[in-house]
Amino acid sequence: MADSRRTDADAGRGAPRNPTKDQGVLVIGLGRFGSSIAATLDRLGQDVLAVERNPDLVAQWTGRIPLVEADAVNPDALEQLGAREFPVAVVGVGSYLEASVLITGNLVDIGVPQIWAKAISSEHARILQRIGAHHVVLPEADAGSRVAHLVSGKMLDYIEVEDGFTVVKMRPPKETQGFTLAQSKVRERYGVTIIGVKSPGIDFQYATPETRISANDLIIVGGHADLLERFASRP
Incomplete structure (x- = not known):
């Protein structure tokens, strides 16, 4: 599936191919962030x-993902x-501020x-936001925040969606074990939804009101981050 391209502006390999409009993703920079995105997208077809x-x-990625050697600056x-x-387009160049800004500006x-x-x-x-990037990702800061939530309680996974609304995977507190959701009244008591x-x-x-929770279950819970932290801190 992998191929490569060439540009006259910078020495490269292979020949251009036409991307599929409305589906193609251009990933610039094959550091850990960019290569992970490119490889995952390629694996997903x-x-x-x-x-x-x-x-x-x-050389490391040739034959593994479609790529071209070129300077996007x-x-x-x-x-x-x-x-x-x-x-x-994804700009995975982060360590070199000037290159990151110039590439984003070019796009x-x-x-x-x-x-x-x-x-x-x-x-x-x-x-990046001021020059027109639509989405800016801070991988280390985001990962640090996520891990902080995970190590502080029963949470096994943590995804902040928007405006504080968050979805988590966690072990059920003891007070919910052996009871249906209607009996434990989680939403009424804690303001979160299983x-x-x-x-x-x-x-x-x-989940339905008749869903019974056991000690070995994993539950998916949604709600405001502060309320989820309170719920996950229960013994």
């Missing part, structure tokens, strides 16, 4: 093209590899509809 200027990284290189044809200039950019600090994030239950050896089930 998405049309992805990675762009990397470091020959060592290009050069706007001509982006034009020649067809960057404007992609509806989504804004050619009108890429959705631009995701990695930032390494809040100041970096503000710059969305579903995964019992050992049984497929995930959406």
Whole structure:
């Protein structure tokens, strides 16, 4: 499935291929962040093209994902590899602030509809947002916040959706074990909603008032982060 491209603006390998419009994702930078995104998208069958200027990284990933060796700081290189044809671009270059800003600006200039950019600090994030990045990700800060929630209680996974609304996977507090949701009245008492239950050896089930929770279950719970923390702190 993997292939590669070449641009005249920077020495590369292979020949251009036409991305599938409305589906293709352009990933610039094959560090840990960018390579993880590109490899996962490729594994999921998405049309992805990675762009990397470091020959060592290009050699490492050639034959594994579709890629081209090019310097995306050069706007001509982006034009020649067809960057404007992609509806989504990810800028995985974070450690080099100038390159990150220039690449993001190039993508804004050619009108890429959705631009995701990695930032390494809040100041970096503000710059990317001001020049037109639609989504800015701070992987280390986000991971640190997520892990802090996980180590502080029964939570096994934590996803903040928006405006404080969060979904978590956790072990059920003792006061819910052996009772149906109607009996334990979790929503009334804690302001959170048990969305579903995964019992050992049984497929995930959406929760109903008649759903009975056992000690070995995993529960999926949604609600405001503060209320979820209170619920997860129960013994």
